[in-house]
């Protein structure tokens with residue numbers, strides 16, 4: 001079999017392809033020649049090219065082997081048949097028995113029923129599927145890895161031809177959306193809070209590779225080497241110049257890891273190998289990038305996805321250096337108020353933009369521990385993630401409103417919406433200014449009750465907010481977050497340093513450390529277990545800690561050491577029964593004893609708490625309360641289990657209200673029981689950070705609220721405007737009402753009584 005094995009074969013094939021591309025004739029004639037060539041070279045009876053038309057339709061554009069009449073007649077929807085399957089998933093398919101594949105669909109006009117084997121690869125450009133290239137054989141054939149590589153390389157070259165506008169005009173390929181200029185509202189998850197307003201800049205849409213086949217592969221290798229060296233130097237400059245360089249926090253680790261990835265031998269070698277096979281350096285980077293994207297689409301593991309997204313960032317950066325405009329996104333003429341849209345964004349890519357102009361970032365992918373989110377938190381830029389369809393809907397220069405409180409992106413909003421958004425931004429800014437000015441004013445109700453307001457934190461970058469917001473302490477420190485952004489399990493010494501830093505930064509204010517709440521969807525990359533069918537109710541949090549006591553003991557040891565001579569507050573998450581509290585307490589006692597025997601200085605005091613997230617605990621309060629010092633209501637989990645309503649499911653987001661009689665009834669009852677037992681109670685779920693909800697909680701009897709730092713000022717202002725003498729009887733009188741929600745009643749109360757919600 002004569003096929004493209006090794007560089008020599010590949011280079012020869014690419015040379016012929018280049019000659020075809022440069023040669024005369026119409027684009028159709030060139031396509032026809034290419035399919036002939038590939039069929040011959042790969043010893044396939046069929047080679048066909050399908051090109052994507054507007055409306056997600058794949059049209060057979062050229063074929064060697066199928067019936068000629070089918071050309072320009074056979075059309076498949078994305079997802080239809082094997083060809084549509086390749087396009088839908090943007091992934092190659094190799095099958096020796098194609099007809100038994102579930103996606104197989106046979107088109108009589110092509111005469112393809114006689115072909116047993118099928119290999120199809122997507123024709124990709126800049127993450128978009130432009131078409132599908134296919135070879136087929138009559139007999140059962142196992143296409144090798146090398147053959148797949150060769151076909152993918154040819155697809156790179158084809159992408160150049162297809163995207164050049166000669167085969168189909170822009171109009172013919174554009175998505176047929178007549179609504180393109182209408183306002184659009186898209187939902188997303190909030191990766192960093194805040195409001196932003198500006199004009200859309202589409203990240204890296206502009207890279208167009210003009211040449212895919214190298215004239216002289218050896219000098220391409222040299223070009224690549226130079227560009228890599230340039231990229232390394234410019235990354236060092238970038239990190240040095242960014243104002244983050246001196247600050248402490250996880251973002252430094254993130255940037256250091258990223259820098260290390262830029263040296264990744266495997267990645268650089270893969271690109272170099274691809275150049276040696278005959279592609280230009282740019283095309284080689286893009287080909288490796290296509291592979292990375294395909295892996296990213298499959299990867300469920302958040303850590304792996306994050307690594308792959310760093311590689312995507314690096315590939316874009318390397319492309320820029322190769323094309324001679326390396327380094328900075330600031331070089332282009334960009335608006336003064338940028339709302340940056342990207343599929344994914346690496347931490348360094350974010351730093352390429354002038355942070356004083358960045359109003360918000362919106363990603364089609366991304367997770368709360370995405371590296372870009374961590375760096376954005378340090379820069380205080382709102383970020384939305386998993387905003388599906390953002391890139392499809394948005395055009396560069398569109399007006400965009402980013403609501404990083406509710407997780408919404410609004411494109412091309414109407415004048416009225418823009419105005420009211422601008423007003424709420426101003427109100428936010430005014431409120432923050434007022435609140436900043438009122439930081440010294442304690443959160444005391446009008447009738448003199450002190451409410452304790454604390455922040456929820458998870459990274460070192462969150463800690464400066466403690467001082468800035470004037471909060472009383474950290475009501476919930478989620479220890480799993482620093483575990484999730486690391487690449488390996490932090491040992492006791494590392495954890496001790498980490499918790500010690502947090503306590504140092506708290507400067508004597510209380511910090512409640514919640515032990516690891518991992519498992520389920522909060523997976524640690526370096527610690528894999530079988531996937532749970534129902535992660536929220538799966539093997540997570542204290543359940544893992546008790547089944548793997550070494551992990552919990554190490555964490556408790558680190559906490560005891562970090563708090564040496566200071567106060568230590570520890571809390572266990574997802575407790576379902578009192579026996580678990582006893583078992584966890586035993587581990588804590590063992591660790592205290594161990595440290596005592598070693599002659600180490602112990603914490604000055606110890607407070608033990610439990611998160612109330614599982615409803616079963618509500619019926620064990622008599623046994624539970626005497627065993628603990630404090631109870632923290634995790635309303636996010638408690639109410640999802642109380643209402644059997646997934647907290648992450650947008651369809652259920654408004655189905656049940658946290659301001660319902662059931663929810664407030666539970667909180668009221670809890671407050672009474674905790675007060676009677678002398679156990680302090682706090683609420684640290686999301687609801688504590690919304691002024692109206694916080695008012696209701698105070699009305700139920702809650703005196704400690706812990707929330708995202710941004711919410712503290714508004715909640716403080718609310719507290720200072722409320723009168724418990726009237727609020728408490730009002731709220732507690734509502735809990736037996738048969739209403740779906742008490743929201744309107746509570747809002748009415750606030751308006752009538754001048755409560756600042």
Ligand code: PEP
Nearest residue numbers: 634635636637638684685
């Ligand atoms: C909660 O469940 O309300 C809570 C604060 O915990 P997390 O959101 O981290 O699950």
Ligand code: MG
Nearest residue numbers: 613634636637
């Ligand atoms: Mg929880």
